[in-house]
Amino acid sequence: xxxxxxxxxxxxxxxxxxxxxxxxxxxxxxxxxxxxxxxxxxxxxxxxxxxxxxxxxxxxxxxxxxxxxxxxxxxxxxxxxxxxxxxxxxxxxxxxxxxxxxxxxxxxxxxxxxxxxxxxxxxxxxxxxxxxxxxxxxxxxxxxxxxxxxxxxxxxxxxxxxxxxxxxxxxxxxxxxxxxxxxxxxxxxxxxxxxxxxxxxxxxxxxxxxxxxxxxxxxxxxxxxxxxxxxxxxxxxxxxxxxxxxxxxxxxxxxxxxxxxxxxxxxxxxxxxxxxxxxxxxxxxxxxxxxxxxxxxxxxxxxxxxxxxxxxxxxxxxxxxxxxxxxxxxxxxxxxxxxxxxxxxxxxxxxxxxxxxxxxxxxxxxxxxxxxxxxxxxxxxxxxxxxxxxxxxxxx
Amino acid sequence: xxxxxxxxxxxxxxxxxxxxxxxxxxxxxxxxxxxxxxxxxxxxxxxxxxxxxxxxxxxxxxxxxxxxxxxxxxxxxxxxxxxxxxxxxxxxxxxxxxxxxxxxxxxxxxxxxxxxxxxxxxxxxxxxxxxxxxxxxxxxxxxxxxxxxxxxxxxxxxxxxxxxxxxxxxxxxxxxxxxxxxxxxxxxxxxxxxxxxxxxxxxxxxxxxxxx
Numbered sequence: 001x002x003x004x005x006x007x008x009x010x011x012x013x014x015x016x017x018x019x020x021x022x023x024x025x026x027x028x029x030x031x032x033x034x035x036x037x038x039x040x041x042x043x044x045x046x047x048x049x050x051x052x053x054x055x056x057x058x059x060x061x062x063x064x065x066x067x068x069x070x071x072x073x074x075x076x077x078x079x080x081x082x083x084x085x086x087x088x089x090x091x092x093x094x095x096x097x098x099x100x101x102x103x104x105x106x107x108x109x110x111x112x113x114x115x116x117x118x119x120x121x122x123x124x125x126x127x128x129x130x131x132x133x134x135x136x137x138x139x140x141x142x143x144x145x146x147x148x149x150x151x152x153x154x155x156x157x158x159x160x161x162x163x164x165x166x167x168x169x170x171x172x173x174x175x176x177x178x179x180x181x182x183x184x185x186x187x188x189x190x191x192x193x194x195x196x197x198x199x200x201x202x203x204x205x206x207x208x209x210x211x212x213x214x215x216x217x218x219x220x221x222x223x224x225x226x227x228x229x230x231x232x233x234x235x236x237x238x239x240x241x242x243x244x245x246x247x248x249x250x251x252x253x254x255x256x257x258x259x260x261x262x263x264x265x266x267x268x269x270x271x272x273x274x275x276x277x278x279x280x281x282x283x284x285x286x287x288x289x290x291x292x293x294x295x296x297x298x299x300x301x302x303x304x305x306x307x308x309x310x311x312x313x314x315x316x317x318x319x320x321x322x323x324x325x326x327x328x329x330x331x332x333x334x335x336x337x338x339x340x341x342x343x344x345x346x347x348x349x350x351x352x353x354x355x356x357x358x359x360x361x362x363x364x365x366x367x368x369x370x371x372x373x374x375x376x377x378x379x380x381x382x383x384x385x386x387x388x389x390x391x392x393x394x395x396x
Numbered sequence: 397x398x399x400x401x402x403x404x405x406x407x408x409x410x411x412x413x414x415x416x417x418x419x420x421x422x423x424x425x426x427x428x429x430x431x432x433x434x435x436x437x438x439x440x441x442x443x444x445x446x447x448x449x450x451x452x453x454x455x456x457x458x459x460x461x462x463x464x465x466x467x468x469x470x471x472x473x474x475x476x477x478x479x480x481x482x483x484x485x486x487x488x489x490x491x492x493x494x495x496x497x498x499x500x501x502x503x504x505x506x507x508x509x510x511x512x513x514x515x516x517x518x519x520x521x522x523x524x525x526x527x528x529x530x531x532x533x534x535x536x537x538x539x540x541x542x543x544x545x546x547x548x549x550x551x552x553x554x555x556x557x558x559x560x561x562x563x564x565x566x567x568x569x570x571x572x573x574x575x576x577x578x579x580x581x582x583x584x585x586x587x588x589x590x591x592x593x594x595x596x597x598x599x600x601x602x603x604x605x606x607x608x
Contacts, residue, residue: 001582003582007585013584015584017582018582021580023579025574053590053593053594054585055585056583090572091572092571093444093571094528094529106567108576109578110599111564112561130593130594130599133576134578135581136582136583146576
């Protein structure tokens with residue numbers, strides 16, 4: 001089959017590799033009909049996530065048709081149409097029983113690597129480094145899905161792939177970010193980063209009762225989408241704009257009730273601290289660039305909540321913890337507990353409350369993927385979301 | 397709360413803090429220290445399976461190849477004795493093992509008899525506080541020998557990590573009926589660096605298979 005492989009920092013290639021096989025009794029093989037490039041794949045592309053190996057198949061947002069099931073998979077059969085969550089969960093350990101699926105104890109074959117780095121291991125993920133399990137990803141024509149009795153969501157309606165594909169990661173991730181923000185009816189919510197996760201965080205914040213959402217980014221195509229779903233936008237790259245002043249101005253001086261940090265470790269900053277972080281990272285004195293995190297801690301109102309769906313990988317410098325303590329804020333974060341959200345969010349899509357396909361800007365072939373990683377990383381061609389048809393021979 | 401092993405599974409008398417138990421008279425007791433060529437590892441996990449079932453899975457030594465790394469065969473040779481074969485990097489190591497203490501649903505202690513691997517161990521099964529499952533604690537002791545050559549410690553699984561991984565496999569098998577694995581999945585060319593990484597990450601050690 002054809003698959004998009006990570007071949008080193010800033011190097012992605014579409015290669016012909018072996019087809020996946022059933023390896024365990026709860027496995028399924030899925031023929032992929034649509035897959036996508038996630039903003040977090042750019043962290044891999046840029047070499048920020050350790051324990052990648054050359055030849056790794058990328059991709060953790062995908063859906064398709066069940067081709068084959070292992071002997072202990074009783075809820076799926078060949079021909080079922082499924083969306084697969086990017087986190088892999090066994091369904092039986094203490095954490096799965098507590099519905100903290102992203103903390104599953106039994107799905108990461110390389111748990112010891114994550115234990116060495118973080119103290120404890122999270123669940124396995126598709127196509128996202130060997131520390132996270134080393135599972136082959138879904139930017140390919142077929143994928144092996146472990147614990148297929150637990151994760152995949154069956155799509156029984158005739159909704160097109162584009163409307164349900166994002167149930168595999170970014171819609172639940174944006175929704176959990178809004179849920180983690182503990183939004184009360186009438187709240188003002190600020191969202192940093194208007195990429196796909198930020199978009200769904202904005203949409204979800206409104207669903208959960210926010211009266212006003214303030215969206216912060218610098219790319220016009222993203223700010224346009226945010227305004228289209230009702231947010232007030234702040235362009236931080238505008239020389240006359242101070243984000244902290246803007247957030248005070250828009251909240252009568254008290255700050256947003258909740259802040260959602262949907263940027264993560266590769267934050268860009270128009271301020272001096274952006275340069276400071278780049279130098280420290282280059283000198284290996286810091287691994288992540290937390291300029292947005294710092295700003296969100298400063299911005300959130302007293303007693304407010306900071307929700308962090310943005311990915312962090314390591315050590316952060318100069319995080320204003322005194323301000324966090326002084327204001328008594330709550331911080332919530334982590335990988336998405338996918339399995340809690342897929343069904344209810346599918347229901348919202350079926351009810352017509354949201355059409356997640358509004359963020360798609362590009363539909364491409366597997367052959368075009370390597371080039372499009374670069375295009376998106378460099379923020380060219382007004383990319384808002386790239387979807388791949390793994391069976392198309394020529395560009396759409 | 398937890399039991400304390402009074403007799404040592406191996407030859408000498410065990411110091412009281414050397415047992416698998418973590419709590420003694422209400423105080424936490426740390427694992428024994430490595431010394432005089434003897435290595436200790438104590439590790440624990442929480443399993444959502446009743447203690448009796450876990451005891452039975454562990455006690456059935458014939459099933460060990462399904463969850464213990466690089467154990468190719470175990471044959472029961474008597475009520476409390478068995479013959480073990482380990483294959484590691486093309487090298488075969490064999491030894492006899494003897495069960496020293498057997499408390500159904502609670503505890504098993506064992507030791508090797510002479511031969512190529514000098515090891516002893518104990519596992520205890522206890523109800524976790526608050527009805528959260530079963531706490532399984534393993535204490536294993538080795539002497540450096542053929543089993544734990546410096547080369548194997550460097551390239552393969554060092555014996556301490558092997559105990560930790562085996563307990564992880566045991567838990568996965570008990571909770572889900574399988575052990576998570578990736579060997580045999582497709583990938584592009586690993587190149588030299590990718591292969592070195594895979595070995596460093598322990599991915600060249602075969603994952604035990606429940607279908608064995």
